[in-house]
Amino acid sequence: MSEDFKCLSCDAANYKLLEKAKNEKIETVWDRAEAMQPQCGFGEMGLCCTNCSMGPCRIVKVSEDGPKKGICGADEDTIAARNLARAVAAGSSAHSDHGRDIAHALYHAAKNPESGYKIKNSEKLVSLAKEWGIETENMDIKDIAAKVAEVALQEFGKPFGHLRFAERAPKGRLDIWDKMNVRPRAIDRDIVEVLHSTHIGCDADYRNIMTAATRAALSDGWGGSMIGTELSDILFGVPEPHEIEANLGVLKENEVNIVIHGHEPTLSEAILVAVN
Missing domain, CATH: 1.20.1270.30 (Substrate Binding Domain Of Dnak; Chain:A; Domain 2)
Structure with missing residues (x-):
């Protein structure tokens, strides 16, 4: 079971929750990232501009064709x-x-x-x-x-x-x-x-x-x-160093948990x- 999620998180505490989310069809950040592929190439290069109402504009780098300046110049x-x-x-x-x-x-x-x-x-x-x-x-x-x-x-x-x-x-x-x-x-x-x-x-x-x-x-x-x-x-x-418990194991089933x-x-x- 945990092997399926090792590529998603290095924290073993997450594996059971990820399995639960999968079984109950609860969307996670990894699901949304996968659904977003392929991501916008213009945006990844920082060459998409939405700063004004004349846009959005994009600069084409991969070929000689296409705009080299936004509408504003x-x-x-x-x-x-x-x-x-x-x-x-x-x-x-x-x-x-x-x-x-x-x-x-x-x-x-x-x-x-x-x-x-x-x-x-x-x-x-x-x-x-x-x-x-x-x-x-x-x-x-x-x-x-x-x-x-x-x-x-x-x-x-x-x-x-x-x-x-x-x-x-x-x-x-x-x-x-x-x-x-x-x-x-x-x-x-x-x-x-x-x-x-x-x-x-x-x-x-x-x-x-x-x-x-x-x-x-x-x-x-x-x-x-x-x-x-x-x-x-x-x-x-x-601040001083203290030994404490951390991670998902601190959550108690029979108590109010404030995150x-x-x-x-x-x-x-x-x-x-x-x-x-």
Whole structure:
């Protein structure tokens, strides 16, 4: 039985469920992938564009015949760059919103005792406050937390300057970023610039587009992602290794099973507090 599914998953815990799904005719991701074959060759090469209402357009690479530019005049480099840049913007948005939510949670922990969240690592909070130039002397820890959360939230849309956490990068790396004009400025700003520049009638130079995409990616890594990591440590404590049970075997037939998808910890931590 399990031999039939080894090509689908390297996790033996999945085999019985895959057999059950097959017997009960429950569609899985592998079924949908098989039904989708062959996938669009234009899309696989990044040469299909659906960014405006004049499309969709595609570039033909396999022969001399067929269009070499989209209706707007975009060539293969522009189309591929736009597609990749928009994917970067979407990924940076999702990842950075994780950080935004953690910053909101820290603010509520500081301002609202009934929020259910507590500050578990005040030492790291004070250290981060000092790094950001926030006054800590003779201040209540909750006031420091509220100010740190406010400054973190300002990193998403501030109109001037660069991201504070980018200063953590080595000087040589900062020099390269500045030379390439990709030092991250503000998280939302850099993402919006990608979407703006790839819109119809805007930037068609693939080099400019990829510069904006690189900056948006760095705004995630040195902005939203790092904010989420640092503030999570402050709220929930620095992670430590624990021995636990995992995988499908933890599900109990006679109990309510709550499955949380994703790694944003505000909800899962609240559930852990409730069950303990």
